[in-house]
Amino acid sequence: MPNEQIRQAALQHQMQLTKPPGALGRLEEIAVQLAALQHTLHPCVDQVQITIFAADHGVATENISAFPQSVTTEMIKNFAAGGAAINVLARTLGAQLEIINLGTLHSTDTLSNIKHYHLGAGTANFVHTAAMSEDQLAAALNTGRASVEQAQANNRQLLIAGEMGIGNTTSATALACLLLNAPPAQLAGAGSGLDSKGISHKINVIERALTLHRCHTHSPLEALRRVGGFEIAALTGAYIRGAQLGLPLLIDGFISTVAALTAERICLGSRNWFIYAHQSAESGHAHVLKALQATPLFDLAMRLGEGSGAAVAVNLLRMACRLHNEMATFSAAHVSTKTQ
Ligand SMILES: O=C(O)c1ccc[n+]([C@@H]2O[C@H](COP(=O)([O-])O)[C@@H](O)[C@H]2O)c1
Numbered sequence: 001m002p003n004e005q006i007r008q009a010a011l012q013h014q015m016q017l018t019k020p021p022g023a024l025g026r027l028e029e030i031a032v033q034l035a036a037l038q039h040t041l042h043p044c045v046d047q048v049q050i051t052i053f054a055a056d057h058g059v060a061t062e063n064i065s066a067f068p069q070s071v072t073t074e075m076i077k078n079f080a081a082g083g084a085a086i087n088v089l090a091r092t093l094g095a096q097l098e099i100i101n102l103g104t105l106h107s108t109d110t111l112s113n114i115k116h117y118h119l120g121a122g123t124a125n126f127v128h129t130a131a132m133s134e135d136q137l138a139a140a141l142n143t144g145r146a147s148v149e150q151a152q153a154n155n156r157q158l159l160i161a162g163e164m165g166i167g168n169t170t171s172a173t174a175l176a177c178l179l180l181n182a183p184p185a186q187l188a189g190a191g192s193g194l195d196s197k198g199i200s201h202k203i204n205v206i207e208r209a210l211t212l213h214r215c216h217t218h219s220p221l222e223a224l225r226r227v228g229g230f231e232i233a234a235l236t237g238a239y240i241r242g243a244q245l246g247l248p249l250l251i252d253g254f255i256s257t258v259a260a261l262t263a264e265r266i267c268l269g270s271r272n273w274f275i276y277a278h279q280s281a282e283s284g285h286a287h288v289l290k291a292l293q294a295t296p297l298f299d300l301a302m303r304l305g306e307g308s309g310a311a312v313a314v315n316l317l318r319m320a321c322r323l324h325n326e327m328a329t330f331s332a333a334h335v336s337t338k339t340q
Pocket residue numbers: 064065066067163164165166167168169170190191192193194252253254255256280281282285302303304305306
């Protein structure tokens with residue numbers, strides 16, 4: 001559990017800093033939350049791990065994305081070459097970046113700076129059958145779990161687990177519909193760029209899938225197996241393990257938040273370790289955040305994924321920590337707050 005005594009002490013410390021109490025708004029909340037999560041009065045997020053899980057989705061053959069499935073593989077090559085948004089952000093932050101391919105249609109095996117776990121050439125098309133077998137689900141969850149254990153062994157202070165996979169907003173939407181008992185029309189959005197006709201078709205595809213799976217889905221794990229993706233399961237495993245190990249987890253956009261909700265449903269209390277970076281432009285994100293009682297830090301109308309919104313939030317967290325740790329107290333600065 002987050003340390004309640006430290007949380008109270010950190011709150012007290014904020015009250016003594018040379019500013020009107022509360023004047024640094026959510027920066028104060030962040031510092032206090034990180035203090036409680038890290039069990040220290042001096043929170044710090046200098047050492048950041050960013051892990052991106054990538055995979056393909058069988059449901060992409062239903063024409064539910066603005067981009068062809070081959071883009072997943074092409075983007076993994078781009079990650080390997082250092083040219084994607086998350087590469088730039090990770091370099092800016094001095095963060096460790098790890099890319100894990102869990103199973104794509106086309107092989108990326110020749111790329112030496114990518115980790116490969118070939119669970120299949122993407123998931124099965126969940127309009128017709130379960131997306132994953134029991135073994136594939138277990139392997140994907142384990143991959144996420146192992147990546148977090150390695151991050152902890154490397155003394156990382158903050159984890160960002162992100163994703164890349166053409167079609168994964170359809171998978172994440174179907175999963176959120178099952179977990180929240182919500183209709184697809186409420187949660188489905190444009191993903192990487194569908195127009196309104198494309199969104200209507202996407203809703204129809206998800207409705208057909210839910211008709212097949214709903215009555216067989218009696219647990220969040222089974223929902224994940226039936227309509228999830230390899231990378232969404234890896235994210236879920238990473239979030240559960242991060243919470244178990246007591247590592248603060250910075251959550252990115254729509255797909256990441258659906259995985260965070262899945263983690264919370266599988267392992268109650270996981271969400272105590274989540275910090276929500278941003279409100280994605282993907283329309284279903286607001287609903288999923290609400291279900292987690294989450295208020296993200298900012299809304300920049302981003303909808304990229306690959307952990308990018310979370311990466312943008314890191315410097316806010318760092319500034320919150322430094323303000324908490326380095327500002328003078330009223331007594332140290334000899335500032336009297338007594339009115340005449
Ligand atoms: O993170 C988000 O909120 C987000 C919203 C829309 C799209 N994406 C990214 O776009 C891809 C999925 O879009 P789509 O339309 O193919 O389902 C996938 O690689 C995600 O990382 C991500």
